[in-house]
Amino acid sequence: MKKCILLLFGAVLFVSGLYAQTNISAHFTANTTLTVANSPYTVINNININDGVTVTVEEGVEIKFNDGRYFQVFGTLNATGAKFTTSRATPAKGAWDAIYVSSEGSSSIGTVNLTNCTVEYAQNIYCRKGTLTLKKSTIDNFSGYGVQVFSQGTLDISETTIKNSNNHPIYLTGPGMLKGTNDNVLTGNSADYIYLNFNDVSGVFNMPKFDIPYRVTTFRVTETGTLNISPGVELKSFNTEITIRGKIKARGTSDKPIIFDMHPGSSYWLGVNITPSAIDSACIFQNCIIKNAKYDNDAYVAMAVDGASPTFENCLFTDNHRNLFVTGISQPIFTNCKFNPSTIVGGEAYNVAIDMNANLDFSTDSIKFNAKEIRAVRILPSTVIDDARLKKLSFKNIENISYCLYETTTVHDTASLVIDPGVVIKCRQYNSMITANGTLTGIGTESEPIIFTHIADDNFGNPLDSENNGQAGINNSNSGRIAIYGNSTSKIKNWKIHYGGYDSNNWAVYVSKGNIVESCEIKNSYRGIYFYDNAQLLNNAFLNINYYPLGRYVNQGSPTLIGNTVSNVGYIGIFIPGIAADSPTLQSLDFAGFTNVAYLIDDNRTIAAGNVLTINPGVVIKFYQAGRFTINGAIKAIGNKNNKIIFTSYLDDSASGDSNNNGTASTPGNGDWAGFDYGGSASDTENILKNCELRYCGEWYVSRNAVIHITDCKVAIDSVMINFTNKCALGIYGNANPVISNSEFYNLGNAPIHMDMFSNPTFNENNKVANLPRIGLLVRGGTINGTVPERSFAGYNNITYIIEEA
Template sequence: MVFNDASIDSVSVMRRCTVTFAGAGSTGGISMYNASPTIDSCSMANNHFGAMMQGASSPVFTNNTIGSSELVPIAMSFNANPVFSNNSFSFSDNTYDAIGLLGGTLSTDAILPIRSVTSIPNVTYLLLDYVTVPSGLTLTIKKGIVIKGYQSSQRIVVQGKLVANATPDSMIVFTSAKDDNFGNPKDSNKDGNASTPAVGDWGGIVFEPGSDTSSVINYCTLNYGNLPYYLYYYNSTWYYSGEVTMINASPTISNCQIGNSVYGIYAALSSKPKVINNSIFNTQYTPIAMSFSADPTFSGNTFNNTGWTALGLIGEYVASSGTVKQRNVAGYNNITYVLLGDATINSGTNVTVDAGVVIKSNGPGIYVNGGFRAKGTVAGGQVVFTSLKDDNFGNPGDTNGDGAVTSPAAGNWSTIRFQATSDDSFCLLDSCLIKFGGSG
């Protein structure tokens, strides 16, 4: 049964109907496309979705029973705003016990509220695809909501504004459908202890260039989010990703629990996020990765059980000038940096490394087609380039957290190579200590 946007809402009514074995083409037993009929006292069973509400559908949806859905009992767009009352979900035979959130691009501002069905308050939401918040529009997620995902392609892409502003006693949660610690019901995929959550179970949150700098993620828990193969394709360029990824974007991320990911926060290009009072934990590599040209503001953060306890410097073609500064983060004064991949400084781009900075590498090097300047001072100390395995420098010195298991050796990392096009008038290595390089 399909209600299209041309249907007449005021006279469109289904009451005391049974709809079964429908939903071909990943639709609902009852499907609404920018339509708002009244659906009352109906039974929907053995459909792909019991009911699907696309676009700005706002049906009156009351006294219905939905069960035996191939995916979820109800699937709806972020823009949909149904009036729910006294509905029951049969949670014995759906694939996922949740309200599904359809993908697509928002057409208007959207508010995602807490929704309840009979005996189940604040039902878990499940991402069914990726959603884009376009420029000029706002997605607001109310406190206390739990959103889960089951594929790494399911993500929230912000080109406009995201407001996920919660409180300590009612945090917003983004996590895996296999994570039974959150939601109602918690075992959303209905398999007991048969599956456990893992990195990449959903795609995380991505802020693209031009997104609103007043976007906020506050008092949120984010777990197990990373993009497919940890990569994100934007403007003909592949980027690695974190649980929260920024590409030339500057939201505020505060008071959050961010964990079980490759990187917790990934700030690419000239991103300038405010990263305040967050706990970042269980990361495969560094808790935070950033471009040479990024300039985040850090305050009050903590790191726990991170693969490499450092700030990661993204391996990329560096196209904007920047400074690698001494930064005090997570209780580490002048925290160590780790080079995450080969960095090529483009012609016309200048990178400065401040006195006292320590940059370690587990293989990658720095290739200079533009300008690269690292100058130590008596007051600030030498600039150090060394192996990730070198525990004698940096804070923490044992950056890879393996104690004395590994020791540095010549060729642990590549080189600092000044190419023929490098800017000789800017390039300088002065009062630097360069150790254990020369691979290849």
């Protein structure tokens, strides 16, 4: 029989030597059995097992490979109880090359089945295209990896030992298929991990449980991919993150949890990311442990969920810098999960963070904090893009935990945000802000107000001391702001807004359009509410406001102020920070028990060219030292004889009461504010002052000679009283041609008129002067060339010109 085999396969097998050693020198082109009788075999060339050919190796056969030689299996290799080793007398790792299962570029699909076999002293076994089955076998003393699996390869391994390799026992260069049982022994190698050295899973990839962890680099499950992880699997990430864009099913058990961890040789790992394209119903984490995500960057967490709704059940988040981010339109389900404290102990940290698009329920979950953590749920900066709701959020061990707002949350103009009664929002920074360009609805109750305050405010929240540092001092306006700008009616009611405003130059609340702020407490701020358009401020209380409870940006609109109160405020009045270029009307408003409360101006306010500010009868405007109007457009201030428009000092308590809220501690004086400046672009037809009073102006700090400067334009001044100034009443310059009628100039610091000789004012009858240091027309210095006209003023015919400037 032996002679027959040799005759039949003489092209392949050659018997040599006294002890019947058989050389294998040519490719297998027909089915062949390697028998014990011809063993040992020596592979002296690189050998292919061709497609369609089966080579069977009998039990007890030994196949020796000369240096660098290999088997490449395009057909089938079946071996039971065989040994594949080196032909060297003194064995060494990597002496021979490998067993290859086909080739990636080949059309052939190879099959290698090794049962009760030993493969030793090779470089690798490569499963490139086809199936490698290892059962009860031993892979020993390899110079490279134990088994390398490529994208088109399948490794089925059970009851097998891989040891003494110079690298990982199993190495995947692509998302091939792994099958196996947990009865293998894969330890005793230079790196005892299953190394997944590829990035993308675009099909189905299974991670069976082995006795060693998996090592992953940058690892992504694509939109078409599915990752199935068996109970007990450990994944060790190496300087990377795991991103799920498709499906993941990580179903551990209570006794065999799935562990997501950092590789011990890694500097960091960046956690797990669930992206918006992930398939919600097919993203499942059960009995998982997510740990050691400690990258020192605020943007990275152990588990980041963005625009997705995976399921987490009985999962433990532990030993992480930050445990959880949930952003975008997300509704993840958490059941019986535990969030352990942050590992950051040298500075501020946080445990769980969401943005206001997300909708979560932690009622069956528990959370713990270290001594440095913000003991609240962080609100991340975001734009709300749909209908969102910020609700009272409770953990099993903390009811209605506080939120901590970082930076700005913006409600998009097509979106809405509802904030439930009892919600507590604490601002981490002074620049924290909620900006509603869409609809904001926050209706608290008297028993459950909505709280918007500073993180250090220990009067509110659960736990009260969110920073765990005792009661800290808080400066007024050191917390965040609320801005309500949307076209659809927004409403906030029964809020406590404390310490709001960013700094002393900003406001706690901004509100425009027809939006409503009702029954809110604005407290401990430099400035309260800034409003414009048709804003509605109803029954609000302003407490401990350093400067202004209200500020109105004057534009077209009819704001509503009803039932508001003040206590311990700097000024009782409505501050005007600016004037819009839409030709607005300034009307009387009642505030804080004051009928027709004063408007307050602290610096220059410019009326732009082409713009007309109309001031209704009865309006009172009070100015600080540098306060003035610069009119490049027009002011149309037409009062009534019995309801005049008053422009005066902020110290003048006789008009609209004690605006600086200091009782009789201060009194007005000449020169408390500057005045009016009309420029050459000012309208000649719209500028009218009628039935008005200007008191206590002519501030020395602003270089001027008169209360009202008129340059190269026309102003109609009728029935106007200018009283108490240390300057002239009117300054008329260039080609100015104002018309002054029925006006009164009292208690001036100089002559009633300061003018250029050839300006062209019209002084009608019935103007009056009294208590002046001198009566005449004071001429501004300069070159005069022409005929000096005779003028009459205030009953003085051919009134005197006074020249005292060169």
